[in-house]
Amino acid sequence: MRLGEKVFLVVVASTLVLVLSLIPTNPKSQAMLSKPSPVDWENVKDDPARKLHVSWQGIINQTGAAEGSWIERNLEKRFNIELAPVFMDANAYQKRRPLMLIGGDVPDVMWSGDPLAVRANLRNGFIMELPYEVILKHCPTYVKMVNKYGKEAWIYAQYQGRNYGLPTVNAGADRPRIGCWRMDWLRKVGIDKVPETVEEMHEALRRIRYNDPDGNGQQDTYGWSPNISHWSLAFAEVFAAYDVLPFDLMERDGKVVWGGLQPETKEALRELRKWYQEGLLDPDFPLDTQGRNAESVFINGKVGYIYPIDFPWYYQPDEKDSFYGKVRGFDPSAELVPGPPLRDRNGQRRGRSWGGGAHIMQFGKQLEHQPGKVVRVLKMMEAIAGSEELYLETRNGKRGVHWNYNPTADVRPDGKTQKEGINLLPPYDEKNRGRENSAELLGGTCSFFFPSSFEPVYDEKFMSATDREWLHRNRRREWGMANVLGKSDVVPSSGRYLGDLVNYQMTTFIEMVLGKRDVEEFDSFVAEWRRRGGDVILEQANEMSRQIQKIYDLVGVKKEAE
């Protein structure tokens, strides 16, 4: 090394040391301060005659949507606002949105999917406080709907005793999710009814594995390829039959507990281990982190059961693009039937549901200086919640122009068949055309400008009788089991621990099913789960559950006999 280089290195190194030692140490982070709202809500006036401009980042999955749809113009006219929609798909929501926000482009209205995202927005100073009292004052009908169909959502936007958003509900999501069986295979192996208990499911999977249901003379079928791409799906239907939600917070003896630590979970794991040992499960299921294999092996006729397949439109044998149609494409004799939730030991059907509490709408921090906009939007939400006509218009467009309701299936004058229920009218029935208009069919996700669904109030009337009957037969509300706090990430420290804990639990459970780890080591798993931050989560979850009672009292949730 030459002298010059040596000098250079020494200078660089000493500068580094100097800079690093100068970094101020201020370990008390002050960012998450929960400051009171500077808005004097008592005296906020919203003059309806004043035209307001509101930028709106609504619910995701509106790919192909464009500004200026009929639905948008309709709302603009009625509420004297100028809406500037920001459409995002799931990918943009995850990747583009943070950049947009960092760049200072914070929409006036922002949709977020989960409490963790709300806290990230709060922590980064993007959103403003929205006291419960303000919501109560301007949205009495809306509040009643939330109380009725998804009261847990009241805590989604809460942090340190203050509220930061308007909760939304999806009254269709509190139905349990269900799986689907190859009925033709079941018959071939001598079973003529859809399995209803864990034992019956076991037997059905066993016969599908060993009794050659596809009749090709080879033992090349498996019972089932469990979908482990998301924690909410992993063996959920089997766990539910043991009355447990392993990846959710549950209530036991008045306390909030983690489902995955309960003795029932261990029992279910023992049973699943047995199934795997008997060769009933597709051995490649642990590799399927995207959930693609679970679907393709069912479609290709390699397995006889799949979970979840839980909407009526999946079960249309004559629609080529429907799930049923795809299976028929491989095997024209295939017959699919929905498998309602299994019965638990008390004979009660039980299945995991998401619960009615859905998401959160937040207001950009900049509206602290224009609180009139918040009031206008709240009034709009209230009006939509209270009017069947406006609700349907915001969801599907204008009746008679964009859609029609047909009590029975028939043939239109132009020769096209009309389905029972709601039909989009031409030209809006073309693929993606409905989406361009921000319209969503009933039963799907919630709509862009009103991301709540009040199924039992408005939608059920416009559902086809067949679909209504289908849901009643297969996915009854009372069979559903949901997280006791709606979503586990309402717990303040979930951002720090929950993701890693869920990963750890998923790995351990799959190892136990595969026999790489003994199910009898369950207790050491429980201890480790608690040690890695689980105890903190549980302590805070119990605290949240006490707080939620206070919020329920405040917003008027009636104490119903549950």
Added chain:
Amino acid sequence: MSRKANRPARGIPYRRNLGLISMALPLVAFFLLFHYVPMLGLVIAFKDYVMSDGIFGSAWVGWENFVRLFSSEDFPHAVRNTLMISVLRLVCGFFAPVILALLLNEVRLAGYKRSIQTLTYLPHFFSWVILAGIFLMIFGGGGPVNSVVKLLGVHPVSFLTDNVAFIAILIVTGIWQGAGWGAIIYMASLSGISPDLYEAAVIDGANRWKQTLHITLPSLVPTMITLFILSLGGIMTAGFDQIYNMYNPLVFNVADIIDTYVLRRLMGLDLSLATAAGMFQGVVGMVLIVGANIFARKISKGEQGVW
């Protein structure tokens, strides 16, 4: 040629090289803009970064983010996995391109040589999204490898969910993908070896093996040292694309690397923590490069090394 031109130039003759300099400018601007300016953002590793307050407005927290990193359950684990995978890659894979280049060098049939070369470096251009899908299929329970295993009368082996087998597959497929591409540089330096040396060796009675051992290999050493130093810089990145597309919950314990960890933090908008992890990765990489270079210069008395 004038006398003036023969004199060693004092300083850099800017005017004479204006053309070249202007051609280099866009590249310099590129590096400044996309590689040096963003480095300023590293300060958020020492801050509690709040987006609305901006990079400079956010509060300082000192080393708190690093303390959080190393006191967490997953990060030290990810560092260990990253090092393990990288060192294995280096040990098992470093000589693969050298061997491939030597073998290709011995091929005399030009067409055959060229097609082999093309075939071996082609995998470099395939995205791991596609390759992972193919390998998951090949090594899966119903894939060709297990069909052979079954024919041998043994129970199917779950390669991809077994920690050791998974890492082995990771490394072997990584070598398969990268060796052909890596061999190109060695091929270039092989073609630079003077034929005189070989002629002299033949006259001295050296056979092909002796020629390889005493001429070809020593000529490749400088290239090997350079590439070794450069690859040390990448030791903290164990190949994100490949691992992210191939891993599954069961091998999480051995396959969760720093990059997958950082990605998880970024998705949670925990930018300070992610930056701290990334900075740690970069600093270690730099120390390794500089250290290896100093070492190489020391033992070769200043003849080898990247700079």
